[in-house]
Amino acid sequence: MSQWLTAPWYAERARPSLLTPLSWLYGGVVALRRRAYAAGWLTSVRVPQVVIIVGNLTVGGSGKTPLTLYLVEALRAQGLKVGILSRGYGRSGSAALVVSADSDWCAVGDEPLLLARRSGAPTVVARDRVAGARLLGELGAQVIVCDDGLQHLRLARDLQIVVIDGTRGFGNGRLLPAGPLREPAARLAAADLVVLNGAARHASLAALPGGAPLLNMQLRAGLAQSLGGEGARGLASFAGSPVHAVAGIGSPARFFATLRAAGLELIEHPFPDHHPLTPAELDFGDSLPVLMTEKDAVKCTGFARAGLWYVPVAAHLSDADAQQLLRCVQDRVRAVATQSRSG
Numbered sequence: 001m002s003q004w005l006t007a008p009w010y011a012e013r014a015r016p017s018l019l020t021p022l023s024w025l026y027g028g029v030v031a032l033r034r035r036a037y038a039a040g041w042l043t044s045v046r047v048p049q050v051v052i053i054v055g056n057l058t059v060g061g062s063g064k065t066p067l068t069l070y071l072v073e074a075l076r077a078q079g080l081k082v083g084i085l086s087r088g089y090g091r092s093g094s095a096a097l098v099v100s101a102d103s104d105w106c107a108v109g110d111e112p113l114l115l116a117r118r119s120g121a122p123t124v125v126a127r128d129r130v131a132g133a134r135l136l137g138e139l140g141a142q143v144i145v146c147d148d149g150l151q152h153l154r155l156a157r158d159l160q161i162v163v164i165d166g167t168r169g170f171g172n173g174r175l176l177p178a179g180p181l182r183e184p185a186a187r188l189a190a191a192d193l194v195v196l197n198g199a200a201r202h203a204s205l206a207a208l209p210g211g212a213p214l215l216n217m218q219l220r221a222g223l224a225q226s227l228g229g230e231g232a233r234g235l236a237s238f239a240g241s242p243v244h245a246v247a248g249i250g251s252p253a254r255f256f257a258t259l260r261a262a263g264l265e266l267i268e269h270p271f272p273d274h275h276p277l278t279p280a281e282l283d284f285g286d287s288l289p290v291l292m293t294e295k296d297a298v299k300c301t302g303f304a305r306a307g308l309w310y311v312p313v314a315a316h317l318s319d320a321d322a323q324q325l326l327r328c329v330q331d332r333v334r335a336v337a338t339q340s341r342s343g
Helices: 003-009 018-038 064-077 110-119 128-139 183-192 254-263 319-342
Strands: 050-055 082-084 097-099 123-124 141-146 157-166 191-198 213-219 225-226 244-247 266-270 290-293 308-311 313-317
Touching: 050 313, 050 319, 064 082, 064 128, 064 141, 064 157, 064 213, 064 313, 064 319, 082 110, 082 128, 097 110, 110 123, 110 266, 123 128, 123 319, 128 141, 141 213, 191 319, 213 254, 244 308, 254 266, 254 308, 254 313, 313 319
Parallel strands: 050 141, 050 157, 082 123, 082 141, 157 191, 191 213, 244 266, 244 290, 290 308
Antiparallel strands: 097 123, 213 313, 225 308
């Protein structure tokens, strides 16, 4: 149902929609809010730490989480103390919480739990991102990487990175609810860096607005990891017979394409983003392996069993793009440190 409702969002061309007037209303509210911050009617709060936003302009997955993990690892390799901040979409509470590897995903959210487990970096979830940033400061973070939060203007930021899905692009180019855009594509002009996830296949990406440097990112699958204590396997080892493929992410098709590229024959089971999987939904009445995303896997800890596997993905950039990304971040870190000393 969810895919059927959002399919028109990612069409190559916008079609007439009864929701268009609501998009105009939504766009007016977004513009008014941004103008209020620019005029000082609403105030952004600056924290002592360097704040980096990894966000997007569209609803659903674009590759922000893998890029966040990549950036955290690169910065920690430079000796910086890095923390991760997320809202924790869909979690049961709103207060600022520190996420640990054994946190309940219902309390902290699926993506923050994934981030905490994979990175080992201090991770905080908070609806009030200023409160979350302050908590990370108390935990010793020098740099805060926000997974999402581009539209959360209350927290002042030092660097804005916008991630775009090359397959889905800006969709039909319309704002919510007639299209997938949270903000107009012209918002790219305010970005410091734009990262394109995969090749630019969608027509909306023929001419990107704004003059921010454009970097390219590829997501590469790692070894499939067993949820039932069976170790790890290369994806190619699942070829030769069908497998069940489960994906409750923003773009299930991207995960399915990754598995097909490894030569697997799939029985697809797409679910809405952040869907709370149940044991019954993973029982297909046969003994075929079930491969899922890592984000789905964090929700299955309580009923892990043999036959369930998850496939982690990692962001990869060319040497030149990786150097440009790190150089841009390092410049901001130095600039903030200089301002702090002079202040």
